[in-house]
Amino acid sequence: MTLLTPPLPAAATAPAVAPRSVERTATPRRYLMCPPVHFDVVYAINPWMDVSVPVDAGLAVVQWQALKAAYEARGHTVDVIRPEPGLPDMVYAANGGIVVGGQALAARFTFPERQPEGAAYEAWLRTSGAQHGVVSLGQAVERNEGEGDLLWDGEVLLAGTGFRTTREAHAEVAARLDVDVVTLELVDPRFYHLDTALAVLTTASGDRRPEVAYFPGAFTSESLAVLRERYPDAIEATEDDAAVLGLNAVSDGRHVFLTQRATGMHAALRERGYEPVGIDLSELFKGGGSVKCCTLELRPAPGTEVAA
């Protein structure tokens, strides 16, 4: 449970480019999602949000249901948290907390508009989460926006800072979840959460190395050096793909769920043996989020299966 800076040296055996013929294996996941029945853009806390652009709430729900169905069709389990009126961003479930090894730490939000979501997600993790073997550690003390800024690669927790989650929060998460944390600093306000700039495609397990995709322009040069060292074979996404939130993706190790608009990412993923699954979330995009933002992964304790 340390903060790793500078980075660990990359494994000497890591290939420069992942072999094209590699067999990608999906592992069943459990996700938490929140239907966007109260979704709207009534305040602007990131550059994507414009209160003068109307939102089609009905369409948002239909698109969200299609994402949920896409997960379920590929063998994943989706739990649903009850949306609360007056919390239009609650649909972005990734921000509600972080769950690693069956232990859950609920978020503490930056902006007052979203602060009540922390308690709502904590309550779900403590009660419903417990039915799936999740142990709630309560709500964070320091400002952290859950999986928006905290991405588990199977070995370390990649932790974003610069806009929302603080460095103090990285230390708190490292201590409370007992994981190693690698701090990454974000510099472009369009990519205000780490999950808008980086996606974990393969989670490390056994001798399988973690794989990621990221947009280099979102990071300080120091953080970019950390990424290049840790993940020499990463997909470096284009600005065009990043600008449609193409990095805001969910992967099960084989299927990668992401906006259908990120055409360059789709091609790069296919080339690496992944199966991109195009998702249209045009309405939730107006709030500054896409696929990953809507999805909180509930990772079970080691040795525990994801129960249906």
Ligand SMILES: NC(=[NH2+])NCCC[C@H](N)C(=O)O
């Ligand atoms: N995981 C994410 N990046 N979530 C998107 C959150 C969007 C929300 N409107 C906010 O600015 O907080």
